[in-house]
Amino acid sequence: MSDETVTGTHRIELDEPKCVAAGQCVMVAPEVFDQRDEDGVAVVLDETPAAELLDDVREAVAVCPAAALRLVAL
């Protein structure tokens, strides 16, 4: 991908104060999520993930124990 304006069809929303640092999202979709070292709070590496990652992201949204993630269609 050479054009930085190229985006996916969906955007990930993270409600950071809700995050409980369980890291379930990182386990399911390591290309898309990470955790901060200091408190384990989730970090979205790719807010508009490519289509082939969406299944994993949906799984991450589903297993998030704090309901802190949402995948919104753009």
Added chain:
Amino acid sequence: MSDAARDPAVRDVVVVGASAGGLATAEGLRRGGFTGRITLVGAEPHLPYDRPPLSKQVLAGEWEPDRLPLRPDADIEALNLDLRLGVTATGVDPRARTVALDTGEEVGYDALVAATGVSPRRLPGGGGHVLRDLEDALALRDRLRPGRRLAVVGAGFLGAEAAAVARGLGCEVTVVEPAPVPLAHAVGAQVGQVLTQAHRERGVDLRTGVGVTQVYDGGLELADGTTVEADDVLVAVGSVPNTGWLELGGLPVADGLVCDEYCAAAPGVYGVGDVARWDNPLFGTSMRIEHRTHAGEQGLAVARNLLNPDEPRPFAPVPYFWSDQYDMKIQAYGYLRGHDEVRIVEGDPAERRFLAAYRTGDRLVGVLAIGLPPRALRPWRRHIAAGATWYDAVGDPPAGETTEPREVVSDVAPA
């Protein structure tokens, strides 16, 4: 999953229990392409909401109930559910494949998912607050004011979290625990002592090794004849699975709905979350897990197996829980119960910054960490998921003797 593999006979799914497990099942079914009817029955009048914050942010007055819904209304609507809230299942007929509801209705199903959770155990005679649902949390929250006296019965994770919150609000807190060391049965005596010490440092009056004989209006009467005066009492002595309606239908119940490794209890009947006991092939044992993450994972697993009965997958998760107490975040992976040995493999318990590994037989079965970054735990989780031996993971032979006494105390589960 291919369409051909789906069971065309399944058109009607009834999910009883509208909390995290029931919701995950419904979402998993729709995500798996299921277009039939999903009836979601919930005993509480609320849309699915999050429970772990009840003993944390809600009790502390930091969050109002509007922060708790697990999904926005629009997402629930998009699932196209036949939603029955404030309705309880009273029985089931597995031969006729019908569920009886307290509305007098009988609802037919091709597949039934039991996700009815647990109820708080009470002391003989009742009395005191419990903390399981939103109303419980709001009732107790409204009582916690600076200077008020709270007595907590049970120093499990729930009681410990509530005690920590109440101290933070300026209450005088007494915790009574029948075991000599709180949580020793769950996490081992050494880790239990670390947690205990944190509460004592914060001014909690912790009385261990003594039972409670009675909850009365002004406090507690203890087995040693002493009393604890309190404005409010919280009873946090574990919970019992809501299996009465399943038992009436002749389904197998033994501390939970008894399920196989595919989470099936009978043809077309599945169990999800706190209420389900199933064979976890990763640990080679039957277990019932009351953790928040587990409910979601098992709901998704059951949805998959329900839609693909010819290719069922064993449900073999590494359980995970966390608990927040004061400035400590406690995180654990695996199945720690009944362990033979605990070893500190990183950090220093005295600093409340450490990782403890748990051995059962020759296997690494779990780890628990306080104050360590997430990436410190991840390789350990991978070891547990791979079924690693203690020797391979920890690098030392097991200790010659059991270092942790096994104690039987109240069965109190964290988030």
